[in-house]
Amino acid sequence: MPIRSATARWQGNLTEGSGSIKTGKGGIQGNYSFKSRFEEGEGTNPEELIGAAHAGCYSMAFSKALADAGFTPTSVETVAKVHLDKTDAGFSVTRIDLETQGDVPGVDDGTFQKIAEDAKANCPISRLLSPGAEITLSAKLA
Missing domain, CATH: 3.30.300.20 (K homology (KH) domain)
Known part of the structure; x- marks a missing residue:
């Protein structure tokens, strides 16, 4: 069976920083932040x-x-x-x-x-x- 992967990159501190997430083949990509995770901000989580x-x-x-x-x-x-x-x-x-x-x-x-x-x-x-x-x-x- 194939091994699946994904990548995440975070820049900055927890509350002011931002990041991006991408699946291995690029089918899903998105930005994420403190607000998109713990509040109702734009982006994924x-x-x-x-x-x-x-x-x-x-x-x-x-x-x-x-x-x-x-x-x-x-x-x-x-x-x-x-x-x-x-x-x-x-x-x-x-x-x-x-x-x-x-x-x-x-x-x-x-x-x-x-x-x-x-x-x-x-x-x-x-x-x-x-x-x-x-x-x-x-x-x-x-």
């Missing part, structure tokens, strides 16, 4: 990138799990809401709320929910993050 990775991984894992169960999804769309909170140990990602919607012909809601939960448990990024953060799931059938 590491938590958004974790959310994008988790949403992408989960959507693929869910799509595969549905197909393995005999249901070919037309689409799966997932939003990952990453919670960065101040804890006794410092700032930590404490929870990620996955909100997914699938357009899956022929599946009933109970089966859809079970497959959604199984995909959450088996998604590689969920497995990586779940020891340190609570991961919730809201799954809706379109």
